[in-house]
Amino acid sequence: MPHLTFLWLLCFSLFLQEPTSAQTCPSSCPGGESEVKFPFGLNPNGNRNGRCSYPGFGLSCSNKTGALVLNLPESGEFRVSFIDYETQQIWINDPDFCLPKRFMESFDISGTPFVSKFWYTFTFFNCSTEEVAGAGLRRIPCLSNDNYSVVAYETDSFVDSASGLQSTCHSIKTVTVPFAWYGWVEGVRLEWYKPDCRSCVERRGDCGFKNRTSQEIGCFNLPSQAGLPRSAKYGITIGVGIPGLLCLIGLGCFVGSRLRAYGRQRNLPSTEFSTSISPLPAVIITGLDGPTIESYPKTKLGDSGRLPKPNDSTCPICLSEYQPKETLRTIPECNHYFHAKCVDAWLKMNASCPLCRNSPGGSAPITPSISSSSSSSSSSLLSA
Template sequence: MEFTTKITTLSLLFLSLLILTTTTATCTNAVCRRGDPTVRFPFRLSSHQPESCGYSKGFDLTCGNNGVNRTTITLPFSGNFTVEVIDYAAQAILINDPNKCLPERILMLNLTSTPFSGVDVRPFTFFSCPTSDYPRFGQLTPITCLSDKNSTVFATAWPISVNYLSSQSCRLIKTVEVPVHWPSYEQAGSSWELTDNLWLTWRVPRCRRCERRGGKCGLKSNSSSETICSDAPKPAIPRRDQYAIAIGAGIPGTLILFGLVCLVYNRISAFIKRLHPVPHSENNNPQAHSLQSNIMIMGLDVSTIESYPKIVLGESKRLPENDVTCAICLSEYEPKETLRKIPLCQHCFHADCIDEWLKLNGTCPVCRNSPEQIL
C-alpha cells in the first residue's frame, strides 16, 4: 500500500512538471504581420497563444477583422484600436484608429475598465466653427474627418487659442483629457495640437526592470497573478565581486596617496626643522609626535549590520530626503523592495547592496561617516 502511494505521488509530480513545461514552451512570441509589434507577456495574441501566456483579459490582442490583418486591442466602452508600438521596457503602448479618424475616437475615449492610463495627459478643447470664418483661424490645423462644408472642427490645448475660439462664432463641443507622449511638447509648431496616435501605459504587472535586464517576464504559475523574471543574463561580474574589486582597487590607491602625502609632509617638516632647530628636550617629548591618522575603517560585523532597521518600500516610494535611487547600484527603487537604513544619518539603500558594502567598508556610501562613530 505504501509503495503504491509513493508511485502515485511520483506520477502526479512528473505529470505536473510535464504540464508546466508544456505550458511554458507554448508561450512563444507572436506577430500578426511583418512590421507589426511582437506580442509577448503581459500581452497575448488570442488566436496564437493560450490564455496562460497573458496577464489578464485586458491585455488580449487580436489580428483585426474585416480582412485587415493588423494587431488590434479592444478597449471596453471605446472599441477597437490598432497597436502601432509596444515598448515593453517603458511599459507603454502606442495605439491609433483603424478608420483614420482618431479625434472622433478621442471624444468617446474611456479607460476606466482597462489596465491602461495616459503616459501623459493634456486637456484638449474641441470647437466647431463656421467654415466661412476659417481664414481667421489659419494658425490652427482643422480636423478634416470631423469637418464638412458648413463647419470646421478644431482641437487645441493652447489656452490662448481656447480663449480666442470661445470669443468667436464657434461652438464648444467638448474638453477631454488626451493621453499623449510628453516629449512631443518640445516639437515646435505642434506642441498644442493633437498627434496621430495615443500613448498609454500600464502599472501592473511590473516587468520594466526585467525587460531592461534582457529577461523574460511571466506568471509564476497559472493559478497566481505573481510574476517572475527568468532568462535574465547574469552580469559578467557578480555584484558582490564588483564591490570587492572596487574597494580592493580603492584601498591601494588610498595607501599610495597617503604615502605621497606623508613623504611631502616629512620633507616639509625636515626643511622647517633646519630653519628652526628644536631643542633636544622637546624632540624627546611624546606630545610633539601626537599627529596620527586612522586611514582606514574596516568593515562592520554581521550582527551590527543586522541591527540596522529594514524598510519595505510602499507604493508611494517615499523616503527621507526624497531619495529615488540606491547610491550603490544606482537602480531606481521599486515598491515592495526591502531597504536598510543607517541610523542617525538616515541614508537608505537596497538591503543587499548596503549589507555587502558595510562588510567591506564601515562607512556610509553617501556621507562617508562611520555608522559606529555616529552611534
C-alpha cells in the first residue's frame, strides 16, 4: 500500500510539471507600452544577450520616460515605437525625435540580428533660411534655427531644385541609411529572420525556448484543434439531428392543421388573393467616370524605387512590389497609393478605396426605380 501511494504521488507531481521552462521576466515597461514578447525580452541593465530574450534581442526601459528602448551596439539607444511579431518587423525612433541628427553622428546595425531591405544615400546641406524658403525646400526643424536651415536630398536622384544646393549651400555630410526621407517622421523599420516565429504567431501560439540549456525554439499553448473523436461527432449528429427533424415535421403538421381549421371556421371555400409586392429598391454603387479618376494625382517612382510611404512596399490590389519608374495613383481623401492601372480598373467598377473602403466622392448610390405592374384582381370574400 505505501508503494502504491508513492507511485500515485510521483505521477501526480509529473503531471503538474510545466512542459517548458518558466522564466520570471518582466513583460512591459512602466511607460505603458504593449507587452514584450519573444524573441524580445526585458533583460537586467538592458543586456542584449540576457536570459529573458533571444541573443541580440534584449530590451530595456528608459530611466527618464519609462519607454521601451533598443540598444544598437554601434549607434546607441533608440526608442521602440512598434513591434510586429507576425511580419517580424520593429520600428525605432530617436528618443528626442531627431533621427537626422543621429544619422549624421552614426547609424550602424552591424553586429545585430536586424536587417533592412531598403538603403538610401542622403546628402545634408547647410543653407540660409531665405534660400530654403525661396526654393520651396523642406527643412529639418530639429537641426535648423532662424539663421540657417539644414536640408537633405537623396544623392542618387537630385531634382532641379536640389541640384543648385551644391553651389549655393554648404555640404555637411553624406550618409547611407535604411529608410527614405519621408520615413524619418515615423522612424526606421528593421526586420529579423532568425529566430523565425511567424508560423507560430499565425497559429496564435507562444514562441519561446524549448528548455533553458539550448537556443532551440518551439511553439507552445496552441489553441486546441483536435476536437471531439469522429464517433462522438456522429453520435451528436444522430442524437440531435433526428429529434430535431422530427420536431420540425411535427411543427409543420401542427401549423397546417391549424390553418385548415381556421379556413373551415371562416367558411372560405374559395378565396383568391392577388397581391403585387414591390421589392425594396436595389442600391447599386457605380464606379467613377474617367475624368474623375484622371483628376486623382499620379506619382512616378524614380530610378531608386523610392516608395511614397514606409509601409507601402507592395500594391494592395495586385500584391506586387513597386518597381522603379512605375506610375502610382493616389486617392486624395485617404492618401493611399496603388498602381495606376490597378486602381483605375478598380475605380471604374467601385466608387470606394480598395484599402479602406471610403468613398472618394464623385459618385453616389443609384437607386433604380423598379416598377411592378399591380394587376390585382379584387378579392371576393364569401360571407357565411
